[in-house]
Structures are given as C-alpha cells and as structure tokens.
Amino acid sequence: xxxxxxxxxxxxxxxxxxxxxxxxxxxxxxxxxxxxxxxxxxxxxxxxxxxxxxxxxxxxxxxxxxxxxxxxxxxxxxxxxxxxxxxxxxxxxxxxxxxxxxxxxxxxxxxxxxxxxxxxxxxxxxxxxxxxxxxxxxxxxxxxxxxxxxxxxxxxxxxxxxxxxxxxxxxxxxxxxxxxxxxxxxxxxxxxxxxxxxxxxxxxxxxxxxxxxxxxxxxxxxxxxxxxxxxxxxxxxxxxxxxxxxxxxxxxxxxxxxxxxxxxxxxxxxxxxxxxxxxxxxxxxxxxxxxxxxxxxxxxxxxxxxxxxxxxxxxxxxxxxxxxxxxxxxxxxxxxxxxxxxxxxxxxxxxxxxxxxxxxxxxxxxxxxxxxxxxxxxxxxxxxxxxxxxxxxxxxxxxxxxxxxxxxxxxxxxxxxxxxxxxxxxxxxxxxxxxxxxxxxxxxxxxxxxxxxxxxxxxxxxxxxxxxxxxxxxxxxxxxxxxxxxxxxxxxxxxxxxxxxxxxxxxxxxxxxxxxxxxxxxxxxxxxxxxxxxxxxxxxxxxxxxxxxxxxxxxxxxxxxxxxxxxxxxxxxxxxxxxxxxxxxxxxxxxxxxxxxxxxxxxxxxxxxxxxxxxxxxxxxxxxxxxxxxxxxxxxxxxxxxxxxxxxxxxxxxxxxxxxxxxxxxx
Numbered sequence: 332x333x334x335x336x337x338x339x340x341x342x343x344x345x346x347x348x349x350x351x352x353x354x355x356x357x358x359x360x361x362x363x364x365x366x367x368x369x370x371x372x373x374x375x376x377x378x379x380x381x382x383x384x385x386x387x388x389x390x391x392x393x394x395x396x397x398x399x400x401x402x403x404x405x406x407x408x409x410x411x412x413x414x415x416x417x418x419x420x421x422x423x424x425x426x427x428x429x430x431x432x433x434x435x436x437x438x439x440x441x442x443x444x445x446x447x448x449x450x451x452x453x454x455x456x457x458x459x460x461x462x463x464x465x466x467x468x469x470x471x472x473x474x475x476x477x478x479x480x481x482x483x484x485x486x487x488x489x490x491x492x493x494x495x496x497x498x499x500x501x502x503x504x505x506x507x508x509x510x511x512x513x514x515x516x517x518x519x520x521x522x523x524x525x526x527x528x529x530x531x532x533x534x535x536x537x538x539x540x541x542x543x544x545x546x547x548x549x550x551x552x553x554x555x556x557x558x559x560x561x562x563x564x565x566x567x568x569x570x571x572x573x574x575x576x577x578x579x580x581x582x583x584x585x586x587x588x589x590x591x592x593x594x595x596x597x598x599x600x601x602x603x604x605x606x607x608x609x610x611x612x613x614x615x616x617x618x619x620x621x622x623x624x625x626x627x628x629x630x631x632x633x634x635x636x637x638x639x640x641x642x643x644x645x646x647x648x649x650x651x652x653x654x655x656x657x658x659x660x661x662x663x664x665x666x667x668x669x670x671x672x673x674x675x676x677x678x679x680x681x682x683x684x685x686x687x688x689x690x691x692x693x694x695x696x697x698x699x700x701x702x703x704x705x706x707x708x709x710x711x712x713x714x715x716x717x718x719x720x721x722x723x724x725x726x727x728x729x730x731x732x733x734x735x736x737x738x739x740x741x742x743x744x745x746x747x748x749x750x751x752x753x754x755x756x757x758x759x760x761x762x763x764x765x766x767x768x769x770x771x772x773x774x775x776x777x778x779x780x781x782x783x784x785x786x787x788x789x790x791x792x793x794x795x796x797x798x799x800x801x802x803x804x805x806x807x808x809x810x811x812x813x814x815x816x817x818x819x820x821x822x823x824x825x826x827x828x829x830x831x832x833x834x835x836x837x838x839x840x841x842x843x844x845x846x847x848x849x850x851x852x853x854x855x856x857x858x859x860x861x862x863x864x865x866x867x868x869x870x871x872x873x874x875x876x877x878x879x880x881x882x883x884x885x886x887x888x889x890x891x892x893x894x895x896x897x898x899x900x901x902x903x904x905x906x907x908x909x910x911x912x913x914x915x916x917x918x919x920x921x922x923x924x925x926x927x928x929x930x931x932x933x934x935x936x937x938x939x940x941x942x943x944x945x946x947x948x949x950x951x952x953x954x955x956x957x958x959x960x961x962x963x964x965x966x967x968x969x970x971x972x973x974x975x976x977x978x979x980x981x982x983x984x985x986x987x988x989x990x991x992x993x994x995x996x997x998x
Contacts (some may be wrong), residue, residue, distance in 0.1 A: 332965060335351060335506075337378075349362060350620075360660065362656060383399070383508065384633075385627045391628060396422065398620040400422040401420050415674075425482060428481055429501060431479070433475065434449060442465075442467070444462065447459055486500060510683050513689060516687070519686075522754075523828075524638075528560065529816060531741070532828055533773075539686055539696040540687070543701075544701045544703055544715075544719065545702045546707070546725075547704070554644065555739075558587070558819060561604070564640055568640070570607065570640070571584065573608045573648075585714050590993060608636040629641045632695070639695070639696065642700045644944065647704040653670055653673060654668055658885075678720075680698055681718075684699040725746055737814075738817070780803055797849050801845055809838060811868050812869070815870070834870065914942070920942055962987070962990070968985065
C-alpha cells in the first residue's frame with residue numbers, strides 16, 4: 332500500500348472509490364470519494380496499486396466530467412438525474428472510432444511526449460503520444476496504416492533499450508497529482524493573453540502561461556468575468572473546473588456553454604471546452620480531486636503545442652476541502668484552521684502553469700485563473716493571501732462597483748499585474764510603441780482622481796481649481812467610456828487591443844487640448860457645456876471593432892463631423908495669433924464685442940480687411956465660380972425664413988454673394 336493509492340471499499344455489494352491519504356505503520360487511512368453511510372468494521376477494502384489517474388486521449392473535448400473524470404451524461408443515462416454512489420464510467424468513449432494517421436515510421440527512435448500519429452478532434456489535430464510514463468528512448472517496431480481505430484486498440488508497437496515490446500494505443504493514463512514534465516525548457520512570459528476586456532488587457536494584463544487570481548465576494552461578477560474571458564480570450568482550449576461552487580452557478584454553466592458560439596470558428600464553444608463539475612453538495616474529497624484532474628488535462632493539450640486556459644472556480648472551496656480532510660486526520664491546524672501545508676498545495680497547483688518548449692518541438696502554454704471567494708470581502712484571509720504569493724496578477728473585484736453595475740467590477744486601485752514590464756516589448760511590437768505611455772498616463776489620472784475624491788468628500792468639488800476639476804472630468808470619461816464595458820452590446824462585449832489603444836489616444840488627446848484651454852483661464856464649465864465629454868464616452872458604442880481606422884488621429888471621420896465645432900474651438904483657442912495662418916485659412920481670429928464698443932466699427936473693419944484674403948473660388952453644380960474672373964452676379968441661398976413681418980405673409984431668402992454685384996430690382 333502506498334500514499335495516494337486508489338482503493339475500493341465494498342459496502343453491501345457496492346464498491347466505493349477511495350484514496351489513501353495517510354499511512355502509519357500497518358494502518359492506512361483512506362478518504363472515500365462518496366457518501367460514507369453504511370460503512371462498518373470488517374468491510375472489505377480492495378487496493379488497486381494505481382494512483383488517481385486521468386484517461387488521456389482523443390474524445391476529451393466537449394465532455395462534462397466530475398472530479399474523478401466520470402462523464403456525467405453517461406452516469407445520468409445509467410442512474411437518472413439523481414446519481415447513485417458506486418457508479419463509475421471510463422473517461423473516454425471506448426466504442427467510438429477515430430481516424431488515425433501515422434506520422435512515425437518503423438525504426439524511428441522516440442521519447443515520452445513525442446507523437447506517433449494524429450487524429451482529427453473538433454477544430455484541432457490531436458497528437459497521439461508516447462505515454463508520459465515511459466522513460467528513455469523507444470524504437471518503433473510496427474505502426475498501423477491510416478484507418479479507424481478505437482482508443483484502446485493497438486496502433487503501434489515500440490521496443491525499449493532492452494528489446495522489450497510495448498504495445499501502444501491512442502489512450503493512456505497519468506496520475507493527476509504528478510505534473511507532466513515532457514518539456515525541455517520553461518519559457519519566460521513573452522506574449523499577452525488577450526482577453527478582449529479593456530480594463531484587463533490595458534492595465535492588468537496576463538501573459539500566456541501566466542497565473543492570476545480573481546478574489547471577490549459573492550455577487551461581484553467572478554463567474555461572468557470568467558465566462559467572458561473563456562469565450563473571447565486568445566487561447567485554443569478552455570477547461571472549467573467548477574470546484575465546490577453552488578449548484579445554481581454550475582447549472583448555468585452547463586446550460587449556457589453548449590449554446591454559445593465560438594467567435595473564432597463560428598461553431599459551438601463546447602468543441603474546444605472541457606468542464607469538470609463538482610458542486611458544493613458533493614463529497615469534499617472529489618472536490619479536492621477536481622482541481623488536479625483539470626490541470627492534468629490542461630498539461631496534456633499543452634504537449635500538443637496548444638494554449639490552454641484553466642478556470643478554477645473556486646479555489647476557496649478546494650481549500651475548505653483540504654481543511655476538512657486535515658481536521659479528520661487530527662493534524663495541527665494553521666491560520667483559521669486551514670492546514671499548515673496550505674501554501675505548499677497552492678504553490679504546487681499554480682506551478683503547473685507556464686509556457687513550455689515541449690520535447691516534440693512544439694510550444695504550448697497553460698494559463699491558470701483561480702477565483703477566490705473570501706468571506707465578507709476579507710482579502711487578508713489565508714487562501715487569498717497565499718494565492719497572491721504564487722500568482723503574478725491580481726484582479727480585485729469590488730462589491731460597490733458590482734452593485735453600481737460597473738462591469739467588470741475590478742477595482743483599479745487595488746489590482747496589479749507583475750507582467751506589465753515583461754510584456755511592454757510585446758505591446759510595442761504588436762500594438763503601438765506609445766501603448767505603455769498611454770497606459771501610464773491614464774493610470775496617473777485615475778490615481779489623482781482617487782486623491783481628489785477624498786477632498787471632494789469633505790468640502791465639495793466647487794472649491795477645486797479648474798485644472799483639478801478637469802482631472803475629475805477626464806477621470807469620469809476614462810471610467811465610463813473606457814474601463815466600463817457593456818456585456819450585451821455588439822461592439823462593447825469584447826474589444827481588440829487595436830481599438831483599446833486608439834480609444835486611449837482619443838481620451839488623452841482631449842485631455843491635453845482641454846489643459847491648454849484651462850491655461851487660458853476658460854472655466855471647465857464652458858467645456859462641459861459643449862457636451863464633448865459625453866460624446867467621447869459614447870465612442871465605444873459608435874465605432875465597430877473592425878472599423879478602428881475611424882479613431883485614427885483624433886476621433887475618426889464620422890464622429891468628427893458631430894464634434895467639429897467643439898474640436899475646432901478647443902484646437903483654435905490654444906494657438907498664438909499668426910497672421911500668415913489666418914490668411915491661409917488655418918486659424919480663425921476672434922474679435923471681442925467690448926473692442927467694438929471702445930474703438931468703434933471702423934477700426935474693426937480696417938483690421939478685418941487687413942487680415943482677410945481675397946474672395947476665393949466656390950464650387951457649384953455648374954463648375955467653379957471665380958469672383959476675380961466672373962463679372963455676372965451669382966450667389967447661393969443659405970437660409971429661407973418666412974413670416975418675418977406679421978402684417979402680411981412673406982418669405983425672405985438670404986444669399987451669399989459669389990461673384991459680380993447685386994443691384995436692386997435685378998432678376
């Protein structure tokens with residue numbers, strides 16, 4: 332008998348799956364994965380000699396498993412919707428045939444983690460590996476031709492260094508608590524895992540192969556954020572481990588995911604998704620096993636050169652399972668009765684993430700999101716604190732933001748990402764060289780707003796100088812127009828990095844122009860009255876994700892039409908007077924009414940004639956009209972107004988002269 336060995340307890344003709352969790356001399360203590368009612372002294376225990384292992388092979392994608400990798404739809408067919416204990420099923424369909432295509436040849440020398448053939452599985456090419464537990468080099472003695480085979484049929488025979496023959500099928504088993512180490516190098520973070528969520532991608536990014544946690548109270552939006560991330564993230568495979576979550580949330584996941592359309596392929600999202608389902612009503616031992624089962628499946632697909640995203644919701648329930656098992660073993664408790672080795676278990680789990688260069692020459696990654704549910708939003712509790720130690724990205728969910736319908740409810744003042752400096756080069760090469768500078772400036776504005784709000788709460792915003800009022804106004808534009816997203820809007824549900832960058836550019840352009848206006852002693856209230864801030868907030872709804880060229884330079888052509896007057900005012904007011912620019916039509920002079928009163932109209936007209944240019948040609952449907960060459964009178968009507976004289980019905984046309992001279996009575 333060995334630690335973590337699987338055994339079966341025979342109870343009234345039913346075999347209950349169990350695991351050895353402690354050995355003291357000749358006494359082994361086991362944890363049953365089922366309800367333990369009816370177990371009594373003298374019941375037979377059957378040891379298998381195997382550790383808890385996962386079935387690895389084609390047919391995993393699209394499946395819904397429990398923590399022991401029993402397919403729940405298969406169990407439902409056998410026992411109905413109320414599952415009975417002692418019923419187990421194979422993780423892979425042993426009857427389905429797959430089209431095997433050999434890639435290795437007789438005489439090839441291969442190692443564990445290298446592949447001998449492929450089969451199509453959904454949108455991917457599934458590689459058939461030399462089992463990970465075979466050490467050393469193996470020579471291919473025979474391999475089947477292309478054809479259809481079940482996962483348990485022999486498709487190749489290899490010999491080890493001693494000449495022993497080992498038959499290989501398309502499936503094999505691997506202990507879930509042992510990390511798969513068929514890689515040559517663990518690579519440093521170098522590529523962003525784009526989630527299409529602006530607040531995350533722009534301010535708290537995570538690298539492919541990275542680790543991050545989402546702590547937050549109940550109702551703060553952890554599940555919604557995870558589902559959005561799984562649907563739109565730039566990954567190949569998504570594995571969801573519902574570890575001890577409430578049955579209602581799990582049911583929502585099971586019913587929604589099969590109906591979702593993958594934006595990448597246009598097919599069902601379940602074709603590249605695996606769900607490991609353990610609700611809070613299930614035994615705690617299987618809850619603990621679900622975390623290891625899910626990460627083992629993730630490592631398996633990483634060996635194929637795919638990028639895998641693992642969502643563990645929630646690791647707090649996993650830690651509670653460890654606490655309950657530790658209590659039953661009468662171990663010395665740590666903080667809040669959690670086991671003293673809690674941090675070691677959490678560290679071992681997150682260490683299985685990473686970007687790897689595999690032995691078969693491919694490069695794949697496992698990224699792990701761990702949702703944490705601290706009671707009462709207490710981020711100082713042991714699970715949250717230990718998770719922060721071993722993850723490099725922290726998205727702190729805020730109940731106040733969630734109740735204010737701010738999605739995502741990630742508090743930008745409490746969150747952080749340690750990947751920012753390592754990913755700056757990727758943003759520079761793949762998005763824009765100015766992306767990091769824009770991010771830092773916007774973060775600075777939000778930090779200033781946080782400090783100013785402390786003053787506003789005490790004495791109000793009216794006493795602040797205009798430059799600080801502008802900071803608060805621009806911060807509002809950032810919060811409502813950039814950080815907040817609408818999960819139900821066709822343009823705002825997910826946003827690519829190219830659009831995120833240009834949205835930041837627009838907001839900062841507006842900020843810099845307004846700063847110049849404020850420097851000319853023009854109050855913020857004048858700028859607010861133009862409505863320009865509200866219009867900039869709405870650009871996230873007005874510009875499609877595939878039309879980001881409309882945001883180039885300033886705000887884009889279509890929006891510039893609606894904001895032309897306001898932008899012209901902000902642009903023009905900040906420039907020094909230049910007569911050459913005025914005569915070229917690039918700058919508009921401003922004459923103040925008080926000057927007319929003090930100096931008279933004649934002085935105004937004299938200066939006006941000095942500044943203005945000669946009459947310029949005007950285009951018409953009959954060609955270009957040049958006032959310097961055309962002697963005939965011409966004009967265009969720019970306004971018609973009726974009933975100016977109430978004594979009789981009239982209509983008056985207002986015209987602007989284009990050429991010639993107007994004379995009274997002319998036709």
